[in-house]
Amino acid sequence: MKYLIILGDGMADEPMASLGNKTCLQAANITNMDKIAALGCNGLFDTIPVGYAPGSEIANLTVLGYDVEKVFEGRGSLEAASMGITIELGEMAMRCNLICIEDKKIKNHSAGHISNEEASELIFFLEMELGNDIISFYPGVSYRHLIKMKGGNKLLKCTPPHDFPGTPYADVMIQPETPEAQTTADFLNDLTLRSQVLLENHPVNLKRAAAGKDKANSIWLWSPGYKPEMKTLLETYNLKSGAVISAVDLIKGIGVYAGLKVIEVEGATGLYDTNYEGKAQAAIDAFRENEFVYLHIEASDEAGHEGNVELKIKTIEYLDARVVKPIFDEVSTWKEPVTIAILPDHPTPCVYKTHTNTPIPFIIYNSEKTADNVMVYDEFAAEKGSYGLLKGAEFMNILFGLS
Numbered sequence: 001m002k003y004l005i006i007l008g009d010g011m012a013d014e015p016m017a018s019l020g021n022k023t024c025l026q027a028a029n030i031t032n033m034d035k036i037a038a039l040g041c042n043g044l045f046d047t048i049p050v051g052y053a054p055g056s057e058i059a060n061l062t063v064l065g066y067d068v069e070k071v072f073e074g075r076g077s078l079e080a081a082s083m084g085i086t087i088e089l090g091e092m093a094m095r096c097n098l099i100c101i102e103d104k105k106i107k108n109h110s111a112g113h114i115s116n117e118e119a120s121e122l123i124f125f126l127e128m129e130l131g132n133d134i135i136s137f138y139p140g141v142s143y144r145h146l147i148k149m150k151g152g153n154k155l156l157k158c159t160p161p162h163d164f165p166g167t168p169y170a171d172v173m174i175q176p177e178t179p180e181a182q183t184t185a186d187f188l189n190d191l192t193l194r195s196q197v198l199l200e201n202h203p204v205n206l207k208r209a210a211a212g213k214d215k216a217n218s219i220w221l222w223s224p225g226y227k228p229e230m231k232t233l234l235e236t237y238n239l240k241s242g243a244v245i246s247a248v249d250l251i252k253g254i255g256v257y258a259g260l261k262v263i264e265v266e267g268a269t270g271l272y273d274t275n276y277e278g279k280a281q282a283a284i285d286a287f288r289e290n291e292f293v294y295l296h297i298e299a300s301d302e303a304g305h306e307g308n309v310e311l312k313i314k315t316i317e318y319l320d321a322r323v324v325k326p327i328f329d330e331v332s333t334w335k336e337p338v339t340i341a342i343l344p345d346h347p348t349p350c351v352y353k354t355h356t357n358t359p360i361p362f363i364i365y366n367s368e369k370t371a372d373n374v375m376v377y378d379e380f381a382a383e384k385g386s387y388g389l390l391k392g393a394e395f396m397n398i399l400f401g402l403s
Contacts, residue, residue, distance in 0.1 A: 005063070287338075
């Protein structure tokens with residue numbers, strides 16, 4: 001048996017009046033996912049454990065069967081693994097967004113989806129100006145970057161910038177959770193304020209402003225942690241081999257710690273213009289060679305953060321026609337039995353422009369098992385599925401036939 005997970009990040013949503021009280025999944029033309037729902041078994045999955053914010057790092061770890069309370073050490077430490085950055089004893093990693101601030105408010109979390117080239121120039125500039133023996137800056141993809149700090153205390157209350165668009169940035173800066181973390185919080189907040197002075201009139205930002213684009217005029221630091229201790233999926237589920245395909249450092253980093261081979265796809269952006277066909281072909285090739293493949297598509301999440309209903313529907317339809325269809329058409333010709341799961345990690349409702357912790361709909365298709373009575377794929381049809389509501393490692397245990 002071979003196992004494939006196709007994850008459409010943030011794909012689930014809430015019913016909207018503009019769509020006739022339908023969700024984006026219900027409004028989209030997804031004949032291929034509907035077909036697989038009818039051939040498989042369905043259910044809902046609570047991917048966010050009690051006490052955790054509904055971030056992609058928490059949700060994807062849960063999807064992969066990890067006990068978040070035991071393994072989670074912050075988003076930065078996971079992304080560091082993808083970037084080939086080693087976190088040593090006594091070091092702390094944090095996500096470093098490039099964001100746009102306007103009128104002292106967070107305009108967006110992505111600096112208008114700044115390009116890799118522009119962002120790298122800014123991050124290298126900040127490393128030259130602010131980097132020292134304590135702090136280092138590392139460029140990532142688009143707005144997603146990393147800092148590493150020696151001697152930092154991770155007991156900090158940090159705000160993901162995508163959760164509070166339109167909020168005065170001063171109201172949501174880092175707060176210590178304990179008195180011992182005050183020095184770290186003060187240091188990092190000062191770093192953010194210094195970055196604003198340095199970035200405001202940098203040539204990259206002056207050029208972006210002249211072109212009518214948002215400036216990347218501040219860093220935003222969040223999700224601190226040390227190096228995580230995680231068993232690989234190969235160890236946990238007795239797999240021979242596995243691979244991960246994503247445009248996002250977070251998912252690739254989780255894959256590294258999970259013991260999965262990271263497969264890069266040319267033209268994979270994490271946005272609606274990503275190379276869908278390239279990802280589909282990479283998944284097919286990887287599925288031939290590996291027992292388990294985790295295919296992650298980011299685009300619908302970004303559309304949700306923008307509150308762009310039309311774009312979110314389009315990204316879901318792209319996933320259906322340009323990824324799900326070619327993969328399913330191919331594996332349907334194989335003699336070897338396959339299991340394919342389709343799901344988001346969390347909802348990213350367009351009305352809220354951020355993640356929520358509502359349980360997500362999922363399909364598990366097993367070529368050797370009988371289907372349930374669900375005929376379409378969406379948030380409400382899945383409620384009637386034979387799997388009911390899953391939590392924790394139940395999804396992966398069912399996927400691998402362990403329960």
